Amino acid sequence: MISEMNFLGRIIYILQSYGVSYLTGAGTTLLIALVSTVIGCLIGFAVGVIQTIPVREGNERTPGVYFLKLCQMILHAYVELFRGTPMIVQAVFIYYGLAQIWGIQLGMWQAAFLVVSVNTGAYMAESVRGGIISIDSGQMEGAKSIGMNHFQAMISVILPQAFRNILPQIGNNLIINIKDTSVLSVISIVDLFFVHKSVSGALYTYFESASIVMLIYLTMTVTVSRLLRLLEKYLDGSENYELADCMDIGNQMHKKGA
Amino acid sequence: MEKILELSHLGKSFGNHVVLRDINFSVKKGDVISVIGASGSGKSTMLRCINLLETPTSGEILFHDTNILNKENDIPAYRSKVGMVFQSFNLFSNMSVLDNCIVGQVKVLKKNKEDARQKAMQFLTKVGMEPYIHAKPRQLSGGQKQRVAIARALAMEPEVLLFDEPTSALDPLMVGEVLNVMKTLASEGLTMIVVTHEMSFARDVSNHVVYMDDGFIVEEGAPSQLFSEPKEEKTKAFLATILAEK
Numbered sequence: 001m002i003s004e005m006n007f008l009g010r011i012i013y014i015l016q017s018y019g020v021s022y023l024t025g026a027g028t029t030l031l032i033a034l035v036s037t038v039i040g041c042l043i044g045f046a047v048g049v050i051q052t053i054p055v056r057e058g059n060e061r062t063p064g065v066y067f068l069k070l071c072q073m074i075l076h077a078y079v080e081l082f083r084g085t086p087m088i089v090q091a092v093f094i095y096y097g098l099a100q101i102w103g104i105q106l107g108m109w110q111a112a113f114l115v116v117s118v119n120t121g122a123y124m125a126e127s128v129r130g131g132i133i134s135i136d137s138g139q140m141e142g143a144k145s146i147g148m149n150h151f152q153a154m155i156s157v158i159l160p161q162a163f164r165n166i167l168p169q170i171g172n173n174l175i176i177n178i179k180d181t182s183v184l185s186v187i188s189i190v191d192l193f194f195v196h197k198s199v200s201g202a203l204y205t206y207f208e209s210a211s212i213v214m215l216i217y218l219t220m221t222v223t224v225s226r227l228l229r230l231l232e233k234y235l236d237g238s239e240n241y242e243l244a245d246c247m248d249i250g251n252q253m254h255k256k257g258a
Numbered sequence: 259m260e261k262i263l264e265l266s267h268l269g270k271s272f273g274n275h276v277v278l279r280d281i282n283f284s285v286k287k288g289d290v291i292s293v294i295g296a297s298g299s300g301k302s303t304m305l306r307c308i309n310l311l312e313t314p315t316s317g318e319i320l321f322h323d324t325n326i327l328n329k330e331n332d333i334p335a336y337r338s339k340v341g342m343v344f345q346s347f348n349l350f351s352n353m354s355v356l357d358n359c360i361v362g363q364v365k366v367l368k369k370n371k372e373d374a375r376q377k378a379m380q381f382l383t384k385v386g387m388e389p390y391i392h393a394k395p396r397q398l399s400g401g402q403k404q405r406v407a408i409a410r411a412l413a414m415e416p417e418v419l420l421f422d423e424p425t426s427a428l429d430p431l432m433v434g435e436v437l438n439v440m441k442t443l444a445s446e447g448l449t450m451i452v453v454t455h456e457m458s459f460a461r462d463v464s465n466h467v468v469y470m471d472d473g474f475i476v477e478e479g480a481p482s483q484l485f486s487e488p489k490e491e492k493t494k495a496f497l498a499t500i501l502a503e504k
Contacts, residue, residue: 057313058329141311142348142407146362146414147338156361160352241393 002203010208018199025195026216032184032191033177036116040177041170043117044124047075049154051125052132075125082122088183091115095187108187116181120173127169131162164235171228175221192216260287261323262417262449263308263340268317270300270307277303279473281317285418285451290444292460292481293453295470296496301453302345304470305422308451309342338366341411345423347403349395355382355406356391359413367414374413381409385439401432405439412443419443421452457500461485469493 002013015022051072055065082090095111098104106114135158143153182193192213200209261284268281278300285291293301306312308319310326310333318325326336349358359378363369369377382388385405395403404424411419421440425433437459444450444463454460460467461481468478469492477484477493488494 136348138344138346138348139350141342142344142350144311144334144337145309145342145344145348146410147334147336147366148362149334152334152365156365157350157352164352237394241390241397243389244391245389 002205007208010205011212014199014203014205014208014212018195021195021199022192022212022216025190025192026220028189029178029181029191029193030220032112032116032181032189033174036113036181037120037170037174037177039113039117040120040173041124043121044128045159047079047121047125048128048132049159050075051129053150079122079125082119083126086183087115087119087180088186090119091184091187108189111187112181112184112189115184116177120177123173124170127166127173128162131166132158134165135161164232167228167232167235171225174224174228178220178224179217261285262287262321264318264320264323265304265308266318266320268304268307268314268319270303270312270314270316277473278307278314281473281475283468283475283478285449287417287449288447289449289451289466290464291451291466291468292464293451293468293470294455294457294460294496295476299470300473301470302422305342305420305451305453309337309340309420311342334366338362338414339417341414341416341419343404343407343411343419343421343424345426347395347400347407347427349403349407349410351395353394354391355387355393355395355398358395358406359410362410362414377415378409378413381412382406384412384442385409386435399432400428401435404428404432404436408436408439408443418449418451421450421454423453423455425454425456455500457485457497469496471496 002010005013050068053068053072055068059065091111094115095106095108098106098111132154139157139161140153143157148156181189181191184191185194185197188194196209196213200206203209263285265281265283268278269276270278281300281304283291293304295301303312307314314327317327319327321336321340324331326333349355350361353361356375356378359382360371360374363374363377364371367374379388379391382391385408387402387405387409390398390402390406395406398406408419408424424440425436428436433456437456440450440452440459441463450464452459452464464481466478467481467484469476469484469488469490471492477488477490484493485497488497
């Protein structure tokens with residue numbers, strides 16, 4: 001029986017019996033982490049952009065500006081609320097709270113995506129704001145000097161640079177999400193950690209199962225961080241550039257017919 | 259000649275600090291105006307006010323007789339007609355040289371990409387930067403960056419081009435390449451306002467020189483007059499100092 005096996009034997013036994021469950025759990029973990037990080041980034045970019053909308057001198061007392069200030073206050077409160085409370089509590093709060101107070105019965109999947117996205121969004125909002133502020137003001141002035149409005153400048157010039165600069169933080173968030181989705185077991189999401197709890201509970205093999213799960217988490221996070229490094233390299237482009245030769249210049253000038 | 263731009267009683271202060279006091283002058287089509295003066299005299303602030311990168315605190319800026327400081331005025335549309343070249347280049351560092359010169363035409367002027375590309379190539383060739391279209395700004399020297407910045411501004415085909423100390427961040431060898439481009443543009447009739455410390459440019463290329471000190475226009479006139487027979491004591495003192503350094 002399993003109690004008579006050595007450590008390695010028990011691991012092999014667990015993998016043979018529950019390998020697929022672990023993989024499915026890992027898949028769930030990865031799915032929630034990836035999707036929520038992407039949605040969270042979108043939220044973060046939206047909030048960060050709104051938080052950094054400048055008010056034109058002399059326009060401080062117009063209705064539009066009051067509305068903007070109100071939006072910024074609400075978004076600020078959102079950031080503070082979701083950064084300042086544990087995700088495990090947020091999960092319980094949203095999953096059970098929405099049902100009890102407003103009668104909105106979210107599925108546990110919807111709740112899971114919602115909680116992790118909104119949580120990531122709160123963190124990303126501050127990263128994006130920092131990323132936008134850190135771009136040299138000359139970039140915005142250059143864009144304005146050729147007649148771009150604030151949002152054109154944001155989309156074409158500022159955000160691409162801010163995105164590159166905060167990519168390491170996006171990676172951080174993704175890695176944190178891969179690990180922290182483990183708290184979603186409180187709302188019965190069958191993620192990797194939930195599988196671990198079930199298996200170790202059934203077989204009394206806490207250490208062995210934890211070893212497997214540790215290894216799977218580590219594999220996922222290391223892979224993700226490697227991929228993000230590659231993305232950074234790709235975005236930085238080549239250190240060298242090709243001088244355009246006569247043919248190329250001619251082509252660039254006369255492409256119209258093509 | 260047709261009057262393009264007129265500053266009338268323009269003032270600017272940052273809090274209690276008054277930078278511009280009652281600036282009046284006008285720009286006609288084809289004018290090449292040099293603005294000279296010591297650092298801190300308000301030259302750059304005046305230029306930034308013209309492009310509304312700073313909001314003036316008083317006075318009017320008339321562009322074809324319309325006050326652009328009116329709240330209803332479409333600032334981006336105005337800026338697309340008044341180009342600006344900065345001391346620190348301000349090329350978009352996320353774009354290639356070619357894209358730097360295309361993006362404004364496509365996003366602001368709503369041109370199609372092919373027309374914009376042709377226009378960009380035309381002006382990049384004019385400033386001698388056409389071999390570098392695939393380079394990113396960080397891969398270029400200061401003089402090259404500034405020439406691309408000039409091409410980017412020209413690609414919008416502005417009515418007036420403002421230069422804010424375009425050669426101050428360059429080493430002496432590169433100053434020449436940028437000044438040569440500017441001389442060519444001046445000779446082709448582009449309307450330019452140039453804030454500069456290059457007295458030779460002010461004297462030889464421009465048709466009108468404005469000397470500023472402490473937020474005032476102290477003296478203005480034709481370069482031959484202002485450089486050889488300045489009327490004001492302050493102008494004499496400034497020219498004596500700066501020409502002695504050369």
